[in-house]
Amino acid sequence: MPSNTSEPTRNRRAARRGVGAVALVCALGAGAACAPSTSEGGAAGTGKDATSPAKAVIDSGFALDQVIAAAKKEGEVTVYDSTGDVTKTAAAFTAKYGIKATGVKSKVGETLEKMTRENQSGNITIDVTNYEDGPSLVGQLLPQKVVYTYLPGTVAGDIPAEAQNPLQVLSKGNLWVYNPKLFPKGCPVHNIWDLTDPAWKGKVALQDPLGKPNIVEFFNQLKSVGDDKLRAAYKEKYKKEIPAGESAGDTWVKGLAKNSPIVTSSDDDAAAAVAAPNQTKPRFALVSNAKFRDTKDKGYHMKVCTGMQPWSGYQYPKYTAIAKKTKHPNAAKLFVYFMLTQAGVDTQMDTGGVPGNPKLKRGAFMPAGLTDWDKQLLVFDPARLQSDFDNLQTMQDLWRLNHG
Structure with a gap:
């Protein structure tokens, strides 16, 4: 279902216009709409505003019992996330602390727009966001003072510096998958450059990159973090070098876009295109590890492409941030703390x-074919978030112009 004007894309464009409106208000000197909220360091914590908008506010005076007591007086907290799992997180939070938590599944573009509008109006309904689009977090929400990054001092020493600004609470994976029923001898793709070849024309499914920000970020990280390995994989396949001065990442993105991929509106559709029980067409797909639920729930036939060079997919981080003007600052801080605990x-x-907290155990489940999250997957470099944001439009245009 090719589409360059999907609903997520329209939402993202609207969000960009919304943030622009906030910037204009600030430029005109409407301080009330742009000033930091006193909730940032108040109540039970002693955190102070950071000079850099992406720098975490480390609450050195964090005392769990005091924050719980203050949060109970506030009575509730609302959290937006791009996964439906947020409802389970909210339920577990309520069960543990006796504070009503509401978890809402929302696409990142919709969350960005809603939080920006709420900050501008002062009518805050989203207290916390678990947010997958690091570039727009660093490039829009944080500098526009819509949200801030908060880190309880009691766990600050456990979190690596590169995962604090903004605060990374979790990494998931987008994985290259195939149907082992249709390919019983194993993964039919050996090299990421295979996907640009005529043999795979019209057979690769993925969610519309113009509507799923972490795919565009993947494209940008290919240029920065993955360039050396991408060039090596090209040489291994074609027995020649990519011409000097030519971006390996751009070359691969253009090649994939021109190869008529099956662009879907959701991961569900991409997974179904490859792995549905009645699927007979030999295809390949990039999908979230969450889709491996469908192997049990829907009888899907799906396996990660083990040994694919140079990666079998990529890790994408999930960050957490608190609304600057939240009416429930302590409940929000407690929720952030909760996300940094095993429970x-x-x-x-x-x-x-x-x-995100390396002191915690990793998920016990391993998608079939994935054996090592760190070695098999391209791991995003959080230091590149601002440059990924700056290059967002350029990369979107590259995809748009080459995807026929």
Whole structure:
């Protein structure tokens, strides 16, 4: 279902216009709409505003019992996330602390737009977001002071510096998968450059990159983090070098886009295109590890492409941030703390994952074919978030112009 004007894309464009409106208000000097909220360091914590918008506010005075007591007085917290697992996280939070938590599944573009509008109006309904689009978090929500990054001091020492700004609470994977029923001898793809060849024309399914931000981020990270391995994989396949001065990432993205991939509106459709029980067409797909639920729930035939060079997919981080003007600052801080504990992060790792807090255990489930999250997958570099944001439109245009 090729489409360059999907609903997620329209939402993202609207979100960009919304953030632009906030920027204009700030430029005109409407301080009330742009000033940091006093909720950032108030009540039970002692955190102070950071000079950099992406720098975490580390609450050195964090005292769990005091924050729980203050959060109970506030009575509730609402969290937006791009996965339906947030409802399980909210339920576990309520069961543990006796504070009403509401989890809402929302696409990142919709969350960005809603939080921006709420910040501008002062009518805040989203207290916390678990947010997958790091570039727009660093490039829009944080500098526009819509949200801030909060880190309880009691766990700050456990979190690597590169995972604090903004705060990474979890990593999931987008994985290259195939149907082992149709390919009983194993994965039919050996090299990521195979997907640009005529043999795979019209046979590769993925969610519309213009509507799923972490795919565009993957394209940008290919250029920065993955260039060396991408060039090596090209040489291994074609026995020649990519011409000097030519971007390996851009070359691969253009090749995939021109190869008539099956662009879908959701991961569900991409997974079904490959792995549905009645599927007879030999295809390949890029899908979230969450889709491996469907092997049990829907009888899907799906396996990660083990040994694919140079990666079998990529890890994408999930960050957490608190609304600057939240009316429930302590409940929001408690929720962030909860996501950095085993009880909290486990609610989102039933299909596998890597906690942002390395002191915690990883998800016990491993998608079939995936044996090592770190070695088999391209791991995003959080230091590239701002450049990924700056290059967002350029990469979207590259895809748009080459996808026929």
